[in-house]
Amino acid sequence: MIEPLYGPNDASGVWVHLEHEDNELDTVSKEILGRARLLADERGQEVTAVLLGSGAGQLAVEAISFGADAVLVADDPLLAPYTTAPHSKVMAGLVAERKPDILLLAATPNGRDLAGRLAVRLRTGLTADCTDLRISQSAGLLVGEVTGFGQGILATIECPEHRPQMATVRPGVFPRPEPAPSRAGKIEKIAVQLSEADRPVHVLRRSLKRGVDITQAERLVVAGRGVSGDLALLKRLARLLKAEIGGTRVAADAGWVSHERMVGQTGSVTHPKLAVVCGVSGAFQFTVGIQDAGTVIAINSDKDAPIFDVADFCIVDDVFQILPRLIEALEKQKDGRSE
């Protein structure tokens, strides 16, 4: 065994590492706080949120409204923007001192970067990119559900002896809780001791186009190779359906949609109620990105396209023949309503 820093008998509390950007708490952190609240209630424990950054302390109140009992705030210029070393140093120090039972982070690029580093420093187990979290009936352990082999297989993972039980949580899998502004909680400022030597990696430039997060989209219109870069009709349809535009890897690589709109294994796993998939052949690497959709509509001129195996309603036809008529019918319906 690789000896942990502490074991189950010394551990207590559910911790959530918060992600934030531009003085806004990430949606996934709110989702995790909501689930952490349920897990903590089941264990009769407290939820502690950890907020690291520079001048982001005011988000502590919001974290409490989403379910935290306490927020630890570490404020230092070296903690923003995120880089691995200073964040893992502060987090590891807090965990070693206060010994939480469970530590949850977001399965975002930075959350996974930090979690992987931290798990080894703490000599503990980490379950990555969880699609569900619960407490086992028998041993009271955290059970993380994960997908493997390109989403085709589900496994449940436990961490029996090492603490904290760490997990990263995939965005969009838990509902966002309603904030309760009147919730009470305590906010504690943490003294941070960091120097330039603690930050070997430097961020030279960042470019964040906030706003598009297709994992949160209720409806999606997805472009594939078959639309040949002509997205005008898809965009009109998306407007009428109040949908976001998504794309396959081909569509993203060709620049028809931005990479943040890419659906599938190398893009995002989405959870829309409705996905209208246009001119997509349906390779495995793509279909994992829409398998959680409520209803899938596929339009493709190739009747043998594998996309039809994973669609509810299938139209074997030219996208550019079908969409104008669908748009026309939707517009007619809309006009009918407003009259």
Place this chain on the structure above:
Amino acid sequence: MHDLKIVVCLKVVPKSEEVTVNAETNTLERANARSEINGADMNALQMALELKDTHGGRVTLLSMGPPFAERYLRLGMAMGADSAYLMSDRAFGGADTLPTAYTLAEGVRALGECDLIICGEESSDGATGQVPAGIAEWLDLPQVTGATTLQLLPKSRLARARRELRGGYEIVEAPLPCVVSARLGSNEPRFIDFARWDWALEEAPVTVWSAADLGLDEERLGLKGSATAVAGVATAATAERRREFLSGTPEEKADQLLERIKTWTRL
């Protein structure tokens, strides 16, 4: 600067779409699945070979896996790598990411000093993405995960990378030596160089290391060294799709589709 030394960590994985779950035993059936070099690791290798093209130096492959992984390491050498080390021992089996990262870090240590360790961002089978950061921590080196491009500034001994973030990207600079993980699909892995083929297949050096060869403590390896345990395995319940084909003229199909959208999604 001395000759550039890059270590690329490769994992041989079963092809995802060929792995199934045995419904009776709830275990993975991977015996019939063909193997391949993990996709993101191919991107890591391409990243390393591009640096070698530009700056010269040597690319060394490091893998932990069963003996048959040697074939795949030879493919990597036919692509352009110079030598390969395979950490293969029953004691390594059943490892979660904690001992996996430890084992690979010990492998890197045994290779001696290097400038860069490049890994794929995550494996297609485990998909944790934890091993690169874990290697970096065991070796106490800086890390850059999820890189889509990587450049070297040899004089200032810096690596400069683009990292994908949610809804954007950042450009970061890390001092050498450091650990970089390459994002899946971040480049086009090159074809095998047929001029290297015979050499790679027959002569290229593949060193096989057991735990004892490196003096590793078996208690810290494989299943014994793991912190996590798999409690259960199942086939992911994919939503049962209706697969209803709509027929008629384009107008008729569009009308039927609208009806169904209204019924099924309460538009």
